[in-house]
Amino acid sequence: MLSVSHNNNGCPENALPENALQKLLSSRAVWVGSKAPIHLSPTKRPKTSFGIPTIDAQLPEQQLSPGQIHELSLDHPLGNRAKGSWFPPLFILAPIIRNVLHQVSGEYVVWIGKRCWPAPPFLERLLLPQQDQNLQDTNLQDITSHEPISHWLPRLLFIDATSPRQRLSATIDSLRCPCVAAVIADGSSLDMTATRRLQLAAQRGSSLGLLLRPPWEIERPSAAATRWRISPQPSPSFSLQWKLELLRCKGGNAPLIWFVETAKNETNSLCASSQPADRLPESSTASGSARNSA
Amino acid sequence: MVVRCCEQARRASITPGLTLAHAQALCPTLHVERFSWDKNHKLLRRVGEWALQFSPLVSLDIPEPHEAHAEDSFDNLQDGITIDITGSTRLWRGEQNLLLRVHAALQEAGLTARCAIAPTRGAAWALSRYGIRRSLILEENQLLESLAPLPVEALRIVGPTAEALHEVQITKLGQLVSLPPESLAARFGPELVTRLQQALGHEPEVIAPLRTTSPLIFRRDFAYEVGDRELLIGVALELLDEALTALRAEGRHARHFALLLEQEKLPAIQQHIPLSLATSQRKHLQHLFRSRMEALNIPAGITAISLAVLRNEATTPLSLDIEPRQAAPSNADFGMLLDTLIYTLGERNVLGLRLKDSHLPERSFEYQAPTTPTVVAPLSPYRAERDRPSVMFTPPRQIRALSLLPDKPPYWLQWDNRPYRVATGLGPERISNEWWESSPSCSRDYFKVQLQSGVWLWVFRELETSRWFLHGLWA
Numbered sequence: 026m027l028s029v030s031h032n033n034n035g036c037p038e039n040a041l042p043e044n045a046l047q048k049l050l051s052s053r054a055v056w057v058g059s060k061a062p063i064h065l066s067p068t069k070r071p072k073t074s075f076g077i078p079t080i081d082a083q084l085p086e087q088q089l090s091p092g093q094i095h096e097l098s099l100d101h102p103l104g105n106r107a108k109g110s111w112f113p114p115l116f117i118l119a120p121i122i123r124n125v126l127h128q129v130s131g132e133y134v135v136w137i138g139k140r141c142w143p144a145p146p147f148l149e150r151l152l153l154p155q156q157d158q159n160l161q162d163t164n165l166q167d168i169t170s171h172e173p174i175s176h177w178l179p180r181l182l183f184i185d186a187t188s189p190r191q192r193l194s195a196t197i198d199s200l201r202c203p204c205v206a207a208v209i210a211d212g213s214s215l216d217m218t219a220t221r222r223l224q225l226a227a228q229r230g231s232s233l234g235l236l237l238r239p240p241w242e243i244e245r246p247s248a249a250a251t252r253w254r255i256s257p258q259p260s261p262s263f264s265l266q267w268k269l270e271l272l273r274c275k276g277g278n279a280p281l282i283w284f285v286e287t288a289k290n291e292t293n294s295l296c297a298s299s300q301p302a303d304r305l306p307e308s309s310t311a312s313g314s315a316r317n318s319a
Numbered sequence: 320m321v322v323r324c325c326e327q328a329r330r331a332s333i334t335p336g337l338t339l340a341h342a343q344a345l346c347p348t349l350h351v352e353r354f355s356w357d358k359n360h361k362l363l364r365r366v367g368e369w370a371l372q373f374s375p376l377v378s379l380d381i382p383e384p385h386e387a388h389a390e391d392s393f394d395n396l397q398d399g400i401t402i403d404i405t406g407s408t409r410l411w412r413g414e415q416n417l418l419l420r421v422h423a424a425l426q427e428a429g430l431t432a433r434c435a436i437a438p439t440r441g442a443a444w445a446l447s448r449y450g451i452r453r454s455l456i457l458e459e460n461q462l463l464e465s466l467a468p469l470p471v472e473a474l475r476i477v478g479p480t481a482e483a484l485h486e487v488q489i490t491k492l493g494q495l496v497s498l499p500p501e502s503l504a505a506r507f508g509p510e511l512v513t514r515l516q517q518a519l520g521h522e523p524e525v526i527a528p529l530r531t532t533s534p535l536i537f538r539r540d541f542a543y544e545v546g547d548r549e550l551l552i553g554v555a556l557e558l559l560d561e562a563l564t565a566l567r568a569e570g571r572h573a574r575h576f577a578l579l580l581e582q583e584k585l586p587a588i589q590q591h592i593p594l595s596l597a598t599s600q601r602k603h604l605q606h607l608f609r610s611r612m613e614a615l616n617i618p619a620g621i622t623a624i625s626l627a628v629l630r631n632e633a634t635t636p637l638s639l640d641i642e643p644r645q646a647a648p649s650n651a652d653f654g655m656l657l658d659t660l661i662y663t664l665g666e667r668n669v670l671g672l673r674l675k676d677s678h679l680p681e682r683s684f685e686y687q688a689p690t691t692p693t694v695v696a697p698l699s700p701y702r703a704e705r706d707r708p709s710v711m712f713t714p715p716r717q718i719r720a721l722s723l724l725p726d727k728p729p730y731w732l733q734w735d736n737r738p739y740r741v742a743t744g745l746g747p748e749r750i751s752n753e754w755w756e757s758s759p760s761c762s763r764d765y766f767k768v769q770l771q772s773g774v775w776l777w778v779f780r781e782l783e784t785s786r787w788f789l790h791g792l793w794a
Contacts, residue, residue, distance in 0.1 A: 099794055101774065101794065102770075102772040102773075102774055103734075103774060103792070105735075112710055112792065112794040113710065113794055114794060115710065115794055116709045116793055116794055119709070133650075133653055143709055143710075144680075144707060144708060144709055144710060144711035144791060145672055145674065145683065145684035146680050146683060146684070146702075146705070146707035146711075147707045147708060147709045147711075148672070149674065149703040149707075150703050150704075150705075150707060152703070178671070178672055178673070178674065179671065179689075181671065181672055182657075182669070182670075182671060182689055183669075183670045183671065183672065183686060184660060184664065184668060184669055184670075185664075185668040185670075186664055186668060187664075187668075191663065191664060195660055195663070195664060198656060198659055198660060199656060199660075202652055202653065202655075202656040203652055204650045204652045204653050204656075205653075205656070256773075257772065257773040257774050257775070258773045259742060259769070259771060259772065259773035260769070260773065263743065263745060265775055265793055266773065
C-alpha cells in the first residue's frame with residue numbers, strides 16, 4: 026500500500042509522489058517486481074507423463090517436464106560397444122510421443138539422427154487415436170477414417186546429420202523454435218558444455234528434449250534434468266517387459282527402479298508390472314529404491 | 320445500400336438495392352461488410368487462376384476496378400468467369416463431368432456458383448445468369464430453344480436499351496429472334512443485334528484471356544566494377560527490401576528468390592534461394608541472404624545485381640483442390656527452422672514422411688521433402704493394427720535360424736556369429752507383395768520371437784529361398 030502524505034505545504038504537486046516512492050524503495054517497504062519468464066506456463070503445455078502413476082508420482086511436475094533435456098539409454102544385449110552399435114529406447118517413449126501429438130495441435134515433433142528414426146509402421150500405430158476399449162466396437166470408424174494420419178504426418182520432421190557438431194547445431198535450432206513440441210535426438214558423444222547448451226535452448230523454446238544415448242555414455246557428466254537406463258527383461262507371457270532405472274533426477278529422488286510391461290490390450294501403452302518372485306531383487310542404494318508389486 | 324448478398328440472405332428476402340436498415344430489419348443477425356471493387360476483383364482473379372487448370376483461356380467477366388462505375392456494383396450477376404473449354408473436354412471425360420466437377424469444387428471452397436456450358440460465349444453467359452443452376456447445351460440447334468425463355472437482360476446489354484425493350488413489351492429473347500434485325504438495329508442500336516448474333520453463334524466473339532503476373536525483378540547497375548563483398552551484400556539487402564514492399568502491396572509472400580550477379584566477359588553468377596514456406600519475415604530473409612552471399616565465390620568485379628522473385632504465394636491460399644490433399648505445415652516459425660536446417664545440412668537430410676499402400680513393410684513408407692503436398696492415398700484400415708517393431712533394419716540382416724516345422728517360430732538363431740536361444744515365439748504372419756507387381760514375387764512368414772535375455776526380435780523366413788532374416792527389434 027502506498028500512501029502519500031503532504032509534509033511540506035510549499036512543495037509542488039508533481040514532485041511529491043516521486044520522493045515518496047523513492048523513500049519507500051530505500052526503506053524496503055516496496056520492491057520492484059521482475060518480468061515473467063520467457064517460457065510458457067506448464068499448464069499450456071501437453072502432459073508428457075508416462076501414464077503410469079507410480080512412476081509419475083516420483084517425477085517433478087509428475088511428468089517428463091518440457092523445457093528440459095532428458096537422457097535415455099537402452100542397455101540392449103545385442104548392442105556392441107566395440108562396433109559402436111546401439112539401439113534407441115523408442116518403445117518406452119511411445120506414450121509420451123503420442124501424448125504430445127494428440128494433445129497439441131499445430132506443433133511439430135523433430136527426430137534427429139538416422140539411428141533414432143522410428144520405424145514408420147510403428148509410428149502409424151502411435152498416430153491412431155488411443156483406444157482403451159476393445160477395437161471391434163464402435164471405434165471401427167476411427168480406424169477407417171484416415172484424417173488423423175494425414176493431419177499428423179506433416180508435423181513430423183526427420184533430420185540426419187553427418188557429424189556430431191552438425192547434429193548438435195541442428196538439435197539446438199530445433200529446440201529453440203517455439204513451434205516444436207518435442208525433439209528426439211541422437212545424443213551420442215556429447216559432453217557437458219554441449220548438454221548445457223541444449224538445456225538452455227530447450228528452456229528458451231520450452232520444448233521437450235529427449236536425448237538418446239548409447240549405454241556406455243549414460244554415466245558421463247551431463248546437464249540433463251533426468252537420466253534413465255532401460256533394459257529389456259525376460260517375460261513369461263507375450264507382453265514385453267522392461268526395467269526402468271532413474272539414475273539422476275533434478276529435484277526428485279534418485280536412483281529408482283521400476284518394472285513395466287505392455288498393457289494387455291496391446292495398444293502400445295505401458296502399465297506397471299509385478300516383479301516375479303523367482304527373480305533376484307536388484308541392488309538398492311542407501312537412499313532407497315522403489316519397487317512396485319501388484 | 321446492399322450490394323451483394325449470399326444465399327441465406329436471399330432466403331430472408333434481402334436483395335441488392337435495399338438499404339442497410341431495411342436489410343437489418345428483415346434479418347437482425349446479419350453480417351455486414353463494406354463492399355470494395357478491389358477485393359471483389361482480387362477474389363475473382365484468384366478463382367480465375369484456379370480455373371486455369373481446366374483450360375488456358377480464362378477471362379474475368381467483371382470490369383477492372385478503375386473502370387467500374389457506381390451503378391455496376393448493383394448488378395451482381397456480372398461477377399463470373401468464362402472458361403473456353405474447346406478441346407479440353409476429353410481430358411475431363413465429357414462436359415457433364417466437367418460441369419459437375421467445377422460446381423462441386425466451387426461449392427467446397429464456399430462459393431455459391433451457377434455454371435453453364437454452351438457452344439457460344441453469349442449463350443453460356445446468359446444461361447449461367449438466368450438459366451437453371453447447372454445447364455448444359457451440347458448442340459448448336461438446341462441453342463435457340465434454350466435461350467428463348469430467358470429475359471432480355473441475358474444478352475449483356477446496357478440499362479437504357481433494356482428499358483426501351485421493356486416499354487415495347489419485348490421481355491423474352493424468343494420474341495427478339497422473330498423480329499427482323501434491321502429494324503432492331505435502327506430502333507435500339509447495333510449493339511443489341513451484335514449481342515444477339517453472338518449468342519446464337521452467327522457472329523464470332525473473342526475473350527480476353529487472363530494473364531498471370533510477370534515476375535518481379537529489381538535491378539541495380541554499378542558505374543564501375545565492384546569487388547567488395549560487403550557492398551554487394553548491402554545492395555542485395557536493399558533490393559530485398561524493395562521486393563518485400565512490392566509483395567506486401569499485393570498481399571503476397573515470396574517463395575523463391577533468384578540473385579543474379581553480372582560480370583564483364585564472364586557468365587553471370589546465379590544464386591537461387593528457395594524457401595520452404597512462403598514468408599515475408601525481413602530479419603530471417605536478410606540472414607539467409609547474407610549467409611548465402613558470404614558463401615559465394617565472387618572472382619572478378621560485378622557490374623550489376625538483379626533480384627527476381629520467381630515464386631510468390633498469396634497470404635491465405637484458397638484451397639480449391641479437387642482431390643483431398645494432405646495439409647502441408649504452414650507455420651512461419653517452422654518455415655524458418657526448415658530453411659536454416661536445409662541450408663546447413665543439405666536438402667537430402669531434412670525429410671518428411673509419406674505412407675504408401677504396400678504390404679511389404681519396407682515399402683510402406685517413403686521419406687520425401689517436408690513441404691511436398693501429397694495426395695492422401697487410400698490406405699488399408701487394418702494396417703495400423705499390426706504389431707510392428709520400433710526399430711527396423713534396411714536392408715534386413717541375414718541370420719541363420721532353425722525351426723521344428725516350417726510354420727512354427729524358430730527355436731535357435733545365430734546373428735553376427737553369436738548364437739541365441741529363443742524362449743517364446745509368435746506367428747507366422749504371411750506378408751507377400753502384391754500380385755500385380757512384375758518383380759519376382761516374394762512371400763515372407765514373419766515371427767515375433769523373444770530371446771532368453773528378454774529381447775524381442777522380428778524375423779522372417781523368405782518362402783522361395785527359405786532363408787531367414789532379421790527385420791527389426793522392439794527397442
